[in-house]
Amino acid sequence: MDAFITLFAISWQEAVAVVVSAVAIYFVFLLLVRLLGARVISQLSTFDALVAIMLGAVAGRVILMDTPVLPAGILGLGTLFLLEVTIGQLGRHARADRIINERPIVLVDAGEVLDAGLRQAHMSRDELASSLRLAGVRQISEVELAVFEPNGRVSVLRTGATIDAEVLGSVRRTPNSRQ
Known part of the structure; x- marks a missing residue:
């Protein structure tokens, strides 16, 4: 007791x-x-x-x-x-x-890997390559936009179609990117 x-x-x-x-x-x-x-x-x-x-x-x-x-x-x-x-x-x-919450970080914009984004996301090129492979990417030129999301995952949007502004939300692309 x-x-x-x-x-x-x-x-x-x-x-x-x-x-x-x-x-x-x-x-x-x-x-x-x-x-x-x-x-x-x-x-x-x-x-x-x-x-x-x-x-x-x-x-x-x-x-x-x-x-x-x-x-x-x-x-x-x-x-x-x-x-x-x-x-x-x-x-x-x-x-x-x-x-x-963290803001989304652009890692690849219009097929170009952004080293500043990788640094900000504390990611290496090898880790980015792994995320791209998991998304089925064969060539970096296939990637219109790769974004490090606030949940720690990488979203990959492929080239070939316009990306709706609503899908981008608070993602800030680089000034020289195709939008």
Whole structure:
């Protein structure tokens, strides 16, 4: 019976500390992903997935302050989900979306690889080539536009048809590109 009571015991000070820790770790992760780019969490390799799992375990212990009680865990998870919903709702507003999410980055424009875009996306030419191959591209001249998306994936639009401005959205092409 004592173990059952210990499992569910949490003081209001511990509850506040769990919420504050969850908010802090959430914003630290958000800031790190913003600084390091979406590529950090997209298309994870086996090693990257293991690191993500370990980061999650560390974050969990930080949020819970190593308090092994069920209410602290529920409170920590609830706070993270509430933050995710709140940030998601904020992202619906253009001004907040510019702060929260990365802008799309043009990597290839009218068949020309843009080194500045690759640097900004923290991508190598080999990684770009891999993305183009996955899209079925055989020659760079087939690519009208390749865009590093905010979710870390590369969108490839082929030459041969005009690209609708609505599809481009907030993508900014280079001044000398065909539009």
